[in-house]
Amino acid sequence: MDQELVRRITPIFRQVLDTPDLVLTRELDATLVPNWDSLNHISLIIALEEELGLEFDTEELVGLANVGEMVDFISKKLKVRNGK
Amino acid sequence: MNYTISDYPQLASIEKYFAKKFPYFSKVISKRFNEFGEKWALSFEKELEVFFSNDEQRLQKASHGYGLFALDGLRLQKKFDKTLQYIAKRYEDVKGEVYLNRSYMFDLYLPGILLSHYLWPHHYNQKLWFQNKFIPLIKSQNVKTYCDVGVGTGFYSKEVLLNMPAIKGDGYDISEFSLEHTKMLIDRWGFGDHYRCHVQDIIANPPTIKADCAINVEVLEHLEDPITFLKALRKMVKDGAMAFITAAIDAPNMDHIYLYRDLDAVAKELKAANFKVIDAENFPAFTDPKPGETVPQNGSFIVQAI
Numbered sequence: 001m002d003q004e005l006v007r008r009i010t011p012i013f014r015q016v017l018d019t020p021d022l023v024l025t026r027e028l029d030a031t032l033v034p035n036w037d038s039l040n041h042i043s044l045i046i047a048l049e050e051e052l053g054l055e056f057d058t059e060e061l062v063g064l065a066n067v068g069e070m071v072d073f074i075s076k077k078l079k080v081r082n083g084k
Numbered sequence: 085m086n087y088t089i090s091d092y093p094q095l096a097s098i099e100k101y102f103a104k105k106f107p108y109f110s111k112v113i114s115k116r117f118n119e120f121g122e123k124w125a126l127s128f129e130k131e132l133e134v135f136f137s138n139d140e141q142r143l144q145k146a147s148h149g150y151g152l153f154a155l156d157g158l159r160l161q162k163k164f165d166k167t168l169q170y171i172a173k174r175y176e177d178v179k180g181e182v183y184l185n186r187s188y189m190f191d192l193y194l195p196g197i198l199l200s201h202y203l204w205p206h207h208y209n210q211k212l213w214f215q216n217k218f219i220p221l222i223k224s225q226n227v228k229t230y231c232d233v234g235v236g237t238g239f240y241s242k243e244v245l246l247n248m249p250a251i252k253g254d255g256y257d258i259s260e261f262s263l264e265h266t267k268m269l270i271d272r273w274g275f276g277d278h279y280r281c282h283v284q285d286i287i288a289n290p291p292t293i294k295a296d297c298a299i300n301v302e303v304l305e306h307l308e309d310p311i312t313f314l315k316a317l318r319k320m321v322k323d324g325a326m327a328f329i330t331a332a333i334d335a336p337n338m339d340h341i342y343l344y345r346d347l348d349a350v351a352k353e354l355k356a357a358n359f360k361v362i363d364a365e366n367f368p369a370f371t372d373p374k375p376g377e378t379v380p381q382n383g384s385f386i387v388q389a390i
Contacts, residue, residue, distance in 0.1 A: 029107050030107040030108040030110065030111075031103070031107060031110060031111070036108055037108055037111065038106075038108045038109050038112070038154065038155070038158060039158060039370075040108075041108035041158075042155065042158040042159055042161075042162055043162065045159075046159070046162055058152055058155045058156055058159070059152065061155070062105050062106065062148070062151065062152070063104070063105050065104065065107055066107075
């Protein structure tokens with residue numbers, strides 16, 4: 001995983017999911033965090049969009065099964081935006 | 085005997101699909117099962133069995149549509165929390181983007197609404213209220229005909245037929261796709277001979293026949309001028325007829341134009357169109373909102389044409 005990105009988004013996950021000691025691992029997913037429901041998932045997406053200056057289409061988010069896949073997806077979007 | 089989700093193959097299939105594609109929705113099936121019990125599970129399972137005929141692929145496609153529909157709605161709700169306004173849209177634009185857009189209607193909108201009748205607490209509670217309050221009332225009046233204006237998926241039209249198999253219904257909508265879905269649903273439940281579909285704008289082209297009762301579920305918020313629509317609806321039923329009319333409150337969606345902020349706002353418009361409120365109930369999507377969070381609701385009314 002892109003560790004710099006993980007460091008940047010960890011406080012967002014902790015705040016939105018109201019889980020102060022949450023550690024983001026590749027395998028972590030919504031089934032493992034009690035507060036990670038659909039409403040909080042959308043809050044998470046919106047907070048990530050605001051923090052990173054990105055926009056995600058709903059269809060793009062489908063099938064992102066865990067934190068690892070989310071980080072890979074965001075990292076790729078950032079690279080495209082930054083022209084790398 | 086205690087049942088679990090695995091005893092309901094269709095529900096288990098949706099749960100499995102959500103876990104794979106929309107993991108944050110995967111708890112919703114168990115949550116609703118715990119909340120509403122076996123009656124909910126049995127009736128949802130039957131609904132899916134009849135409509136999807138054990139076709140796993142079609143059920144998965146509908147689950148996918150529901151996921152997209154619900155995510156879009158949640159995103160709009162978060163925007164609404166900040167503005168307390170729906171995104172400004174004209175009815176003519178929405179008509180083209182949504183109601184006359186076959187792929188949007190069949191891939192996302194209609195499956196989204198169909199599953200929401202069981203997955204969203206305010207929709208499920210409204211269905212129960214309809215069954216427990218409105219159906220007994222029209223049964224006691226021995227009504228023979230009904231009209232459903234703005235049929236959506238056909239869910240409520242089908243519910244009437246399921247509870248009163250001898251009744252005859254007419255469904256009206258401006259969307260041929262809504263009517264196509266409705267016909268499919270009603271045919272699969274075996275009531276095709278008792279129902280007619282009309283692609284018709286009831287304001288521009290008012291029907292001449294008057295029904296014994298009417299249903300109109302979550303249509304008003306889709307319009308620019310609900311009172312003109314309600315007056316046209318009033319003309320479609322006999323004097324003294326009962327009607328079941330609902331509106332979404334504080335519930336943004338891609339095609340929601342007219343904002344109702346409470347039950348009273350809907351009640352005032354019903355009265356202005358010569359409907360007397362007999363009973364009303366407000367169904368919230370969830371309780372205990374966080375500070376600054378709005379709660380989508382359904383305002384449901386049983387009214388009498390006066």
